[in-house]
Amino acid sequence: MLSAWYLYSADAVPFEAGHDGASFWECMEKDPAQKKAFYETMVGDSKLVAGVLVSECREVFDGVESLVDVGGGTGTMAVAIARAFPKLNCTVFDLPHVVAGVKEKGGGDVENLHVVGGSIDTCALLQWILHDWDDEGCLKILKCCREAVAGDEEKKKKKGKVIIVVLTPKINLT
Numbered sequence: 001m002l003s004a005w006y007l008y009s010a011d012a013v014p015f016e017a018g019h020d021g022a023s024f025w026e027c028m029e030k031d032p033a034q035k036k037a038f039y040e041t042m043v044g045d046s047k048l049v050a051g052v053l054v055s056e057c058r059e060v061f062d063g064v065e066s067l068v069d070v071g072g073g074t075g076t077m078a079v080a081i082a083r084a085f086p087k088l089n090c091t092v093f094d095l096p097h098v099v100a101g102v103k104e105k106g107g108g109d110v111e112n113l114h115v116v117g118g119s120i121d122t123c124a125l126l127q128w129i130l131h132d133w134d135d136e137g138c139l140k141i142l143k144c145c146r147e148a149v150a151g152d153e154e155k156k157k158k159k160g161k162v163i164i165v166v167l168t169p170k171i172n173l174t
């Protein structure tokens, strides 16, 4: 497992080079034993950190109404936060095959926990959002979206999209 983790890290030999172009995450999906070992390791880490976070750093959550644990794995952190702060709406977002069992594996009774499966680099949809912001705000939002969906040019990974839905005055093109 340690070797797989080392190969995944950014400063090591690119993982894809030794795996027919497949990413670490794609390989995880196809190898149940590696997947189990990897995500169990993540659970171990998360239990430790989540315990400290919800007991020693509670003030971090002051005034927070909702949060998304992006790349939240099998939900250990999000479940811990949701349990500790029942009024906080928590969402765990990760690849569909990773979050598939979150509710069955310990998050089932947590009402303020939501589970969303998807890919970080897929798409950002902004429907009737930008009109609420000035130019500076729009630029900030759009730059974040662009960064989030940009893909990885070096590795020639598919790029995502930003879809913007806005209401504009009717334009007569004739």
Ligand SMILES: C[S@@+](CC[C@H](N)C(=O)[O-])C[C@H]1O[C@@H](n2cnc3c(N)ncnc32)[C@H](O)[C@@H]1O
Residues within 6 Å of the ligand: 025, 042, 043, 045, 046, 070, 071, 072, 073, 074, 093, 094, 095, 098, 118, 119, 120, 121
């Ligand atoms: C190092 S793990 C960290 C997991 C969790 N945050 C934790 O601390 O236990 C990185 C996480 O990113 C997720 N991930 C990788 N690529 C992703 C993608 N394209 N979209 C969504 N999640 C992704 C993996 O499934 C994994 O759960």
